[in-house]
Amino acid sequence: MFSSRARELEISGIRRMFEAAPPGTINLGLGEPDFSPPAAIQEALFDAIRKGYNHYGPSAGILPLRDALAQRYRRWDGRTARESVVVTEGGTEALAACALTLYEVGDEVLVPNPGFVLYAPHARMAGAIPIPYPLDEANGYQPDLEALESRITPRTRVLVVNSPSNPTGSVYAPRVVDRLVDLAREHDLTILSDEVYDEILYVPQGHRSFWGRYERVVVVNSFSKLFAMTGWRLGYLVAPPAVAQQVNKVHYHLVACPSTPVQMAALAGLSAPPRETAEMVREFRARRDLFLRGLKQVPGLRCVIPEGAFYAFPRIDWGLSPLEAAQALLQRGLLCTPGDSFGSLGEGHLRMSFATSRENLRRALRILEEFGEERTSRGRAAP
Numbered sequence: 001m002f003s004s005r006a007r008e009l010e011i012s013g014i015r016r017m018f019e020a021a022p023p024g025t026i027n028l029g030l031g032e033p034d035f036s037p038p039a040a041i042q043e044a045l046f047d048a049i050r051k052g053y054n055h056y057g058p059s060a061g062i063l064p065l066r067d068a069l070a071q072r073y074r075r076w077d078g079r080t081a082r083e084s085v086v087v088t089e090g091g092t093e094a095l096a097a098c099a100l101t102l103y104e105v106g107d108e109v110l111v112p113n114p115g116f117v118l119y120a121p122h123a124r125m126a127g128a129i130p131i132p133y134p135l136d137e138a139n140g141y142q143p144d145l146e147a148l149e150s151r152i153t154p155r156t157r158v159l160v161v162n163s164p165s166n167p168t169g170s171v172y173a174p175r176v177v178d179r180l181v182d183l184a185r186e187h188d189l190t191i192l193s194d195e196v197y198d199e200i201l202y203v204p205q206g207h208r209s210f211w212g213r214y215e216r217v218v219v220v221n222s223f224s225k226l227f228a229m230t231g232w233r234l235g236y237l238v239a240p241p242a243v244a245q246q247v248n249k250v251h252y253h254l255v256a257c258p259s260t261p262v263q264m265a266a267l268a269g270l271s272a273p274p275r276e277t278a279e280m281v282r283e284f285r286a287r288r289d290l291f292l293r294g295l296k297q298v299p300g301l302r303c304v305i306p307e308g309a310f311y312a313f314p315r316i317d318w319g320l321s322p323l324e325a326a327q328a329l330l331q332r333g334l335l336c337t338p339g340d341s342f343g344s345l346g347e348g349h350l351r352m353s354f355a356t357s358r359e360n361l362r363r364a365l366r367i368l369e370e371f372g373e374e375r376t377s378r379g380r381a382a383p
């Protein structure tokens with residue numbers, strides 16, 4: 001009765017844990033800001049609805065928003081015009097539409113390991129074969145370039161990259177970005193670059209987009225994190241015009257068009273960047289510092305310092321699988337995501353989102369410290 005495509009899809013580990021969590025649980029499981037959308041953006045949404053922007057719009061998005069987004073990407077390539085922009089129902093739909101547009105049946109697609117949960121299933125849904133390449137924990141989760149190159153075959157078509165990264169929080173170093181572009185050029189690959197955390201950064205060098213560095217790049221981005229509007233579902237992609245045109249056809253057949261009033265609201269946010277966005281990023285930085293300082297005190301746990309996004313991806317040495325550890329912590333009122341939900345190299349890790357209040361983070365740290373003490377040799381030797 002069901003297609004093999006559907007049968008073979010697994011429910012993401014993130015969702016599974018979330019749905020099992022009792023009320024009152026401290027939630028370090030989900031990847032979304034705990035802020036409300038900035039006031040001016042909320043107002044712009046109400047205003048758009050009242051003014052009658054409640055109908056279908058162009059499938060690639062309303063023109064002023066495409067123009068504003070093109071303007072934003074002219075920072076990386078001065079020639080970027082609206083023809084390069086397709087507005088989507090979140091980064092998720094942008095990634096799915098790109099997969100269906102760029103992957104041919106039997107193609108190999110390089111995806112980061114550990115990496116965001118959609119890349120491999122999207123490849124499979126499109127009939128392609130995801131080939132994981134390692135991010136190197138010992139090197140701050142930068143892509144392991146040698147290992148990546150060794151996985152390229154004549155069937156490799158696309159290289160998926162994600163910086164700042166979910167789940168590791170790593171930000172690719174400028175020389176790594178350059179090298180990835182060289183590899184793509186040498187091997188005739190398209191780069192699909194997921195940059196949804198491009199504004200949530202804790203490093204002085206800032207974000208280095210793949211846009212403008214290579215002719216065959218598609219960048220996926222989103223308003224979800226930037227304006228704390230994950231539930232409003234708005235994202236976009238930037239691609240060479242010929243590619244954008246092809247993706248737009250697929251996108252039309254998936255969703256017809258993105259939400260018109262939500263586009264009006266996002267446009268207001270781009271036209272006058274709200275102070276709340278900068279405040280949110282400052283708060284994330286303070287929480288990161290607080291949380292990472294606390295994690296250092298947790299027995300049996302080691303963590304690379306995240307440089308962007310809002311995730312810590314510690315390695316746990318508690319004699320438990322990530323799922324067992326996550327289940328045990330859930331019983332104590334703390335929700336984390338098992339690291340192997342993000343690929344085989346997430347084995348031995350938990351992902352913890354610090355996009356929650358400082359008070360919640362302090363409570364989470366107390367639970368972790370107590371649990372770590374019980375699980376490490378000191379604790380295990382005790383009767």
Ligand SMILES: Cc1ncc(COP(=O)(O)O)c(C=O)c1O
Pocket residue numbers: 031089090091092093116162165166194196221222223224230234235
């Ligand atoms: C790396 C990454 N890409 C894409 C998305 C999709 O976000 P959205 O569909 O809300 O834009 C997420 C959401 O968590 C993400 O972490």
